[in-house]
Amino acid sequence: MPRGLRLRKRVQRAREKVIPWKKARKDAIKLYRKLGNFAKVARLGGTSRQWVHKWWTEFVEAGKSYSALEDSSSRPHTIHRKRDDYVHEILDAKAKFPHFGAIKLKRVTNIPLSHTTIHKVLQEHDLVNQRETKWRTFERFERPTPNYLWQMDITQIPLPEDEIGFVCTILDDHSRFVIASKVFREELTTACVMSMLRPAIKQFGKPKQILTDRGAQFGTTSEDASLFTLALYWMNIHHIQASPRRPRTIGKIERWHRSLKEEWCDMHEQPADHQALRVLLSRWVEHYNSERPHCALDYRTPAEAFLAGLMTEENVHRLVNEVP
Numbered sequence: 001m002p003r004g005l006r007l008r009k010r011v012q013r014a015r016e017k018v019i020p021w022k023k024a025r026k027d028a029i030k031l032y033r034k035l036g037n038f039a040k041v042a043r044l045g046g047t048s049r050q051w052v053h054k055w056w057t058e059f060v061e062a063g064k065s066y067s068a069l070e071d072s073s074s075r076p077h078t079i080h081r082k083r084d085d086y087v088h089e090i091l092d093a094k095a096k097f098p099h100f101g102a103i104k105l106k107r108v109t110n111i112p113l114s115h116t117t118i119h120k121v122l123q124e125h126d127l128v129n130q131r132e133t134k135w136r137t138f139e140r141f142e143r144p145t146p147n148y149l150w151q152m153d154i155t156q157i158p159l160p161e162d163e164i165g166f167v168c169t170i171l172d173d174h175s176r177f178v179i180a181s182k183v184f185r186e187e188l189t190t191a192c193v194m195s196m197l198r199p200a201i202k203q204f205g206k207p208k209q210i211l212t213d214r215g216a217q218f219g220t221t222s223e224d225a226s227l228f229t230l231a232l233y234w235m236n237i238h239h240i241q242a243s244p245r246r247p248r249t250i251g252k253i254e255r256w257h258r259s260l261k262e263e264w265c266d267m268h269e270q271p272a273d274h275q276a277l278r279v280l281l282s283r284w285v286e287h288y289n290s291e292r293p294h295c296a297l298d299y300r301t302p303a304e305a306f307l308a309g310l311m312t313e314e315n316v317h318r319l320v321n322e323v324p
Helices: 003-015 021-035 038-045 049-061 083-096 102-109 115-124 190-204 227-234 247-267 274-290 302-310 313-322
Strands: 149-159 163-172 178-184 209-212 238-241
Touching: 021 038, 021 049, 038 049, 083 102, 083 115, 102 115, 149 247, 149 274, 163 190, 163 247, 163 274, 178 190, 178 274, 190 227, 209 247, 227 238, 247 274, 274 302
Parallel strands: 149 209, 209 238
Antiparallel strands: 149 163, 163 178
């Protein structure tokens, strides 16, 4: 029987699972060694040229051993574990980070499931807050590099016996990295703000601009420049003040203070005094900068975004030449 006809019959019988594919592949290899043409062998055998080429490649890579033509197992190389194996881990992570959604939980836990699957698990356990979203269009801005623009603002944290902790924070606009955050016992003055700003500049470098609201610490009711603006001027830093009744202008730092209260202070016991508030604030800053993924940063942490941006040639030059 001609080899071409025998190959065609064996391919047909292998498809019908009458004989193992190895016999058909072996005949194809022998015919190719005689003819030296993949297309001709495929045409004679009633199969495709790609399959003949694949069989020949496997045969050669195995040292021209016919054992390479054996049927390979259809079992997958990687067997994915079932979703149910990770339910407890997902719920534990949600209990630890109650304000995190599925994407952030996947990032901090490295659970080998898609965020869609994690979200479904949370939904099944009524752990998804279904809030009505009102979409608004805002004019967003972001500076191109770290230390280009810092935002500063002050908020209040209630303490026992009608005490108040005044929290002043400096946040990098590009990376959302918290440069500094400090608790004060009394309402801040310009001197208090500057006492916090100078060490931050020594540690992280000098920004080109600082954005604030029009609070008494930063601005003035007259047309004259405020003490804070003059202090920045002599440091060669441009002071930008938000327009009146426009809190969205400093939205990043406003949102950070909101997260401090909702994600941290509300989840812990009320600090007994200013010192306890300082400890709580320090832990939150460390968590926010180094552990908490940020959706606006492609779920990197602010520390990752800040350091990545600083490693540019321009910023290295600025750090070397401009730090006082």
